[in-house]
Amino acid sequence: MSEIDYSLDPVYPEPNVYPPRWNFDNEKAWQLYRRAKREQWDEEDINWDRVREIASGLDRKQRLAIAYWWSLLSNFDNATPVFAHAVIKGFEHHLDTAVRGILTTITYDENRHNMVCGLAIDSMMRGFPFQFKPQDDLERKAMLNVEWTWYNGARYWKAYLEAYKKYTLDVLFTSFMMGEAAATTVFTTMSRGAKLEEFSKAFRNTAVDETRHYAFTHLIMTQGASRMNDEQKRLVTKQVRAGFVFLSLITYRPPKEFWKLPPWFEEVNERMEDLARSAGFHIPDLKEKEEAWRTAVIRVGSTLARYGVKMPSFPELGITGEEVEVSEEDFVPIF
Numbered sequence: 001m002s003e004i005d006y007s008l009d010p011v012y013p014e015p016n017v018y019p020p021r022w023n024f025d026n027e028k029a030w031q032l033y034r035r036a037k038r039e040q041w042d043e044e045d046i047n048w049d050r051v052r053e054i055a056s057g058l059d060r061k062q063r064l065a066i067a068y069w070w071s072l073l074s075n076f077d078n079a080t081p082v083f084a085h086a087v088i089k090g091f092e093h094h095l096d097t098a099v100r101g102i103l104t105t106i107t108y109d110e111n112r113h114n115m116v117c118g119l120a121i122d123s124m125m126r127g128f129p130f131q132f133k134p135q136d137d138l139e140r141k142a143m144l145n146v147e148w149t150w151y152n153g154a155r156y157w158k159a160y161l162e163a164y165k166k167y168t169l170d171v172l173f174t175s176f177m178m179g180e181a182a183a184t185t186v187f188t189t190m191s192r193g194a195k196l197e198e199f200s201k202a203f204r205n206t207a208v209d210e211t212r213h214y215a216f217t218h219l220i221m222t223q224g225a226s227r228m229n230d231e232q233k234r235l236v237t238k239q240v241r242a243g244f245v246f247l248s249l250i251t252y253r254p255p256k257e258f259w260k261l262p263p264w265f266e267e268v269n270e271r272m273e274d275l276a277r278s279a280g281f282h283i284p285d286l287k288e289k290e291e292a293w294r295t296a297v298i299r300v301g302s303t304l305a306r307y308g309v310k311m312p313s314f315p316e317l318g319i320t321g322e323e324v325e326v327s328e329e330d331f332v333p334i335f
Contacts, residue, residue: 024097077110080111086173171239240300240311252289
């Protein structure tokens with residue numbers, strides 16, 4: 001074994017978070033990082049006692065329906081480990097200092113969103129779904145809908161970890177663009193339509209976060225697209241489609257691709273949504289959901305077009321584009 005020559009600079013093992021490096025010249029990223037710090041909010045500022053008080057005035061099915069919806073959302077808001085993993089990769093690859101900082105704020109945001117889901121479920125139907133005792137077939141199927149949705153989340157978590165072995169970080173981060181664009185519209189719509197003030201506040205604050213997250217994906221796209229080759233651009237096209245497929249379960253209707261769900265899923269889901277609406281919990285109807293996605297497609301498409309990245313087709317929305325097949329092997333889940 002050779003002796004170490006301490007008179008030379010060390011050769012660091014790769015990938016590694018060492019040596020620490022800083023750079024301060026990516027001003028757009030720094031502006032977004034500062035904005036993220038200014039816009040932080042506390043989920044405990046939501047008056048959960050008031051939410052429980054409102055819940056006490058609803059019937060069992062209405063409370064279940066609202067808890068059910070938040071449980072489905074939690075499949076996507078359980079993203080703290082997704083971005084925590086991205087933080088580690090960002091440091092290992094020595095991304096711009098401000099970009100790494102932004103990723104830490106998104107990790108914190110997602111943890112807060114996940115806490116809101118848990119607190120909302122606890123306030124409406126404590127113990128749902130694992131300690132929940134269904135009283136009829138509808139309740140049993142609603143419980144199973146949630147559990148099978150989470151099962152798909154488990155599948156996609158494994159795929160996400162594998163994705164880092166196949167894709168560059170700019171492609172991975174750009175993959176979130178479509179989902180963030182749609183989420184911004186959906187949560188804004190829900191905040192305006194909610195008759196339950198505390199939920200309206202939660203959606204309004206979440207929409208602010210999602211708007212900022214979209215700005216991050218836009219930043220990564222604009223600063224990285226010039227370095228992408230044709231293959232990477234095709235991957236972005238594919239992942240934009242994947243974003244629609246993954247998030248459609250709660251923001252539209254689940255496509256046939258990827259989702260492994262009970263045969264009764266859509267029927268029961270529609271029933272639960274109607275029950276939640278009857279309690280003053282605003283869930284966009286199908287027309288509003290389609291409009292939100294069309295807005296997202298236009299928004300994202302205009303950005304991608306500037307850099308020669310093609311938009312995929314969305315036959316569900318009547319939108320033509322590049323025909324792509326997103327197989328399970330190359331699917332990156334979009335949280």
